[in-house]
Amino acid sequence: xxxxxxxxxxNLLFRWAHLIVGVGWIGTSFYFIALDLSLKKxxxxxxxxxxxxxxxxxxxxxxxxxxxxxxxxLPSDLIWYRWEAYLTWVTGFALLxxxxxxxxxxxxxxxxxxxxxxxxAIVISIFSLGVGWVIYDFLCRSPIGxxxxxxxxxxxxxxxxxxxxxxxxxxxxGALIHVGALVGTIMAFNVFRxxxxxxxxxxxxxxxxxxxxxxxxxIGKQRSxxxxxxxxxxxxMMVSNHYPMLTGHPQIWLVTALILIMGGMxxxxxxxxxxxxxxxxxxxxxxxxxxxxxxxxxxxxxRDVSSAERIADIEAVSLAQTHCAACxxxxxxxxxxxxxxxxxxxxxxxxxxxxxxxxxxxxVHSDAMPLGNMxxxxxxxxxxxxxxxxxx
Numbered sequence: 507x508x509x510x511x512x513x514x515x516x517n518l519l520f521r522w523a524h525l526i527v528g529v530g531w532i533g534t535s536f537y538f539i540a541l542d543l544s545l546k547k548x549x550x551x552x553x554x555x556x557x558x559x560x561x562x563x564x565x566x567x568x569x570x571x572x573x574x575x576x577x578x579x580l581p582s583d584l585i586w587y588r589w590e591a592y593l594t595w596v597t598g599f600a601l602l603x604x605x606x607x608x609x610x611x612x613x614x615x616x617x618x619x620x621x622x623x624x625x626x627a628i629v630i631s632i633f634s635l636g637v638g639w640v641i642y643d644f645l646c647r648s649p650i651g652x653x654x655x656x657x658x659x660x661x662x663x664x665x666x667x668x669x670x671x672x673x674x675x676x677x678x679x680g681a682l683i684h685v686g687a688l689v690g691t692i693m694a695f696n697v698f699r700x701x702x703x704x705x706x707x708x709x710x711x712x713x714x715x716x717x718x719x720x721x722x723x724x725i726g727k728q729r730s731x732x733x734x735x736x737x738x739x740x741x742x743m744m745v746s747n748h749y750p751m752l753t754g755h756p757q758i759w760l761v762t763a764l765i766l767i768m769g770g771m772x773x774x775x776x777x778x779x780x781x782x783x784x785x786x787x788x789x790x791x792x793x794x795x796x797x798x799x800x801x802x803x804x805x806x807x808x809r810d811v812s813s814a815e816r817i818a819d820i821e822a823v824s825l826a827q828t829h830c831a832a833c834x835x836x837x838x839x840x841x842x843x844x845x846x847x848x849x850x851x852x853x854x855x856x857x858x859x860x861x862x863x864x865x866x867x868x869x870v871h872s873d874a875m876p877l878g879n880m881x882x883x884x885x886x887x888x889x890x891x892x893x894x895x896x897x898x
Contacts, residue, residue: 527597534587541572574720615627619677697733764801767798823853
């Protein structure tokens with residue numbers, strides 16, 4: 507068993523686990539926010555109940571109550587929802603280690619952005635995730651945290667600012683995945699550091715016969731709502747590496763801003779719909795998301811390279827041999843690959859024509875390839891290759 511084969515299996519298993527626990531966390535998050543928004547006050551409710559909801563699913567009917575703070579007594583079989591969040595972060599970080607830390611020169615570092623050693627890139631990665639959480643938590647606990655619109659604006663600036671920072675340190679892939687990792691860290695630590703501890707304090711107060719502090723529930727609810735609004739953006743950021751039009755864009759901070767607007771507005775529309783608000787009060791969120799989407803499509807449109815210098819077949823093949831064939835060859839010389847990724851071989855003019863659409867997307871319209879731009883492929887070379895591909 508080779509190291510590459512073992513690492514591929516680790517990558518696959520961590521990715522699978524990340525998806526499994528992530529689906530569980532997102533599902534419960536979406537459900538409880540929808541449930542909370544659907545609660546209604548009714549004529550007959552138990553003491554201390556803030557609202558109830560009637561639901562039907564799978565042929566059964568459910569009657570759910572929510573207490574304003576907590577009931578006077580708690581059952582021994584109280585269900586806690588926390589492991590999905592914890593394991594989503596743990597598996598996500600493990601995937602970051604396997605995919606990006608162990609292959610830092612290929613996936614995390616781009617010498618044309620910043621020439622740093624893999625160990626330096628890893629330290630910056632870990633440190634920045636921690637600092638991002640500390641800044642976010644400070645904002646929430648400060649007087650700014652009492653003003654929802656101002657706090658939302660600050661959080662928006664924090665994430666976009668982080669995207670700008672990451673894009674000046676890491677490769678395009680590394681930058682956008684780290685924006686997603688930062689958002690995921692904020693969400694998971696909200697559960698680990700705030701929501702669950704506050705719930706434990708409330709439970710301890712009840713068991714001791716004391717009235718719980720209502721602020722604990724309010725703070726937990728605030729962080730839960732933050733997680734809810736960040737879910738759709740972080741999902742797109744996590745799959746962004748499959749789309750070089752995003753990771754290869756020179757202004758990743760703007761791409762991040764548009765993703766936040768799109769996901770946040772769509773989530774707002776769903777939340778207000780679940781709350782049965784008057785449509786006239788939230789209709790604007792869908793057009794806002796649509797405008798951000800159109801802006802993203804326009805802003806990530808491929809560049810026109812048809813006017814670049816025309817080159818002969820032999821020069822195009824030479825470019826491929828210099829910048830592509832180390833990985834995309836029948837027998838790759840790059841030690842990270844035992845065979846050409848996805849079976850794509852780029853050694854002849856015929857190979858380049860066969861995979862022209864992929865080459866255009868990965869190496870011409872973006873700098874996603876070569877990985878980490880380790881061969882130093884220039885913009886002029888990309889344009890020449892693109893013009894040659896378009897001429898065929």
